[in-house]
Amino acid sequence: MKAEVHIINERCKGCNICIEICQAxxxxxxxxxxxxxxxxxxxxxxxxxxxxxxxxxxxxxxxIWVTVTKEAEVNI
Amino acid sequence: xxxxxxxxxxADCFLHADPVSSVWCPGCGIGTVINxxxxxxxxxNIDLNEICVVSGIGxxxxxxxxxxFKSFQVNDGEVIKYAAKVKSENSDSKVxxxxxxxxxxVSGAEDFIETGKNDVNILVIHINNIIYTITExxxxxxxxxxxxxxxxxxxxxxxIPHLAKSCGARYVARWTPLHAGWLIYSIIDxxxxxxxxxIEVISPCLMYYASNDRMADAAGRIKFYDTNxxxxxxxxxxxxxxxxxxxxxxxxxxxxx
Numbered sequence: 001m002k003a004e005v006h007i008i009n010e011r012c013k014g015c016n017i018c019i020e021i022c023q024a025x026x027x028x029x030x031x032x033x034x035x036x037x038x039x040x041x042x043x044x045x046x047x048x049x050x051x052x053x054x055x056x057x058x059x060x061x062x063x064i065w066v067t068v069t070k071e072a073e074v075n076i
Numbered sequence: 077x078x079x080x081x082x083x084x085x086x087a088d089c090f091l092h093a094d095p096v097s098s099v100w101c102p103g104c105g106i107g108t109v110i111n112x113x114x115x116x117x118x119x120x121n122i123d124l125n126e127i128c129v130v131s132g133i134g135x136x137x138x139x140x141x142x143x144x145f146k147s148f149q150v151n152d153g154e155v156i157k158y159a160a161k162v163k164s165e166n167s168d169s170k171v172x173x174x175x176x177x178x179x180x181x182v183s184g185a186e187d188f189i190e191t192g193k194n195d196v197n198i199l200v201i202h203i204n205n206i207i208y209t210i211t212e213x214x215x216x217x218x219x220x221x222x223x224x225x226x227x228x229x230x231x232x233x234x235x236i237p238h239l240a241k242s243c244g245a246r247y248v249a250r251w252t253p254l255h256a257g258w259l260i261y262s263i264i265d266x267x268x269x270x271x272x273x274x275i276e277v278i279s280p281c282l283m284y285y286a287s288n289d290r291m292a293d294a295a296g297r298i299k300f301y302d303t304n305x306x307x308x309x310x311x312x313x314x315x316x317x318x319x320x321x322x323x324x325x326x327x328x329x330x331x332x333x
Contacts, residue, residue: 007080015103016294038102040080057115057256060107061098062085 002072003051005043011063014038018055018064024048027055090114090124090144099138103294105253105279106136106203110143112256113172113201116263128171130159132179136203139174153183160187160196170267171198177205181217181234192243195271201263202236202274205281206318218318238313240274241330247273248313248330254301255326262328271332278324 005026012034019027019041026049030042041064049066056065085091091114100106117127129147131140132155140147146169150158155175163171180188191198204218217234237248247266251259259277266273282297309327316325 006082008082008085009080011085013102017103017298020294020298042080057111057260058108058253059111060100060102060104062087062091062111065086 002068003046003049004067004069005046005049005055006065006067007040007042008063009034009040010036011061012038012040013061013063014040015060016041017058017060021054021058023052023054024050087111087114087118090117092142092144098142100135101282103297104135104282105205105277106139108253108256109174109201109203109259109277109279110139112259113263116260116267119260120264120267122170126169128159128162128166128169129174130155130162130171131174132176134176134178135205136174136176136179152178153180154187155179156184156191156198156200157187159198159200160191160194163196163198173198173200175200175202177216177218188239189243192240192245192272195244195246197270198272199263199266199269200240200272200274202276204236204276204278206278233318235313235317236274236276237316237329240272241313244272245274245330246271246332247275247328249274249328250276250278250316250324250326252301252305252324252326253277253279254298254305255307258307265328265331278318278326 009032013036016029019029026043026045027041028044029039031039034040051066051068053066098107124145127145129140129143129145131137131147131149133152137149140149148158148162155173159171159173206218218236219233237250240248247269249262249266251262259275262275266275304324305326306323307327308325311325311327311329313329316329318324
């Protein structure tokens, strides 16, 4: 595991841009509903994430970002 | 399954995002433009007090409320005039204008031309959403050629890069929200220009185009931007009309010292 995906559920508006833009198909639509009635994304397959940051760059609501894990930082 | 437990974003120091999420529709291009602008400011390591943000009316006018810079929201048609005034008062800071179709094309066009001729050091990020969002189905200055409104009236559309170039802008570019990576470097380039610079972002209104079933979901929107745009740098600005069966030409068109 190299990268970690962080998602703020309450800020998401369910536009699914992050799910469509991700080339490694890390994310999927979750079944839970936030307080505005939208389905936020959830991490399905973290092993495939390469920390390209596309979901972070395109999110219109500042609800998702990616970081490198501490173990991976030591190995670099 | 991983649980989502986060509460705050690393970019929250630039935003008034704590009480509510942003006010725009899900997936609107304005959000992506703001995201790229914030990433630019993070990349350049600029202090919060060195940037002034001016915005006008409509959906794009809400940008000033959302950002934590020195921000001003002004009346219909006075955006460029006000930004020039702000620049003359704060000569050290960079003035960024987020403008709309209603802000300088209908009323206040003479201020745009005058500011361009005087070469005032401001950056205009024009978000062109093709229609008036609130009073939809009316022909407006940027409705594509041969696309009539519901009253069957149409007019020749404004070509904003050509207008900006003929006013003497030092940097003119045009992008879509799908080209966010290009847009970041374009804003960085325009930040260091000491003169009038214009970046047009074409992001059609979702409420209007959702009825055509082309842009109803994220996949359709990404496909629309991808198939209907072609990158041609240094293209002559006379050819940049948006016509109904042509592709939208995007890229960097003018870059003067």
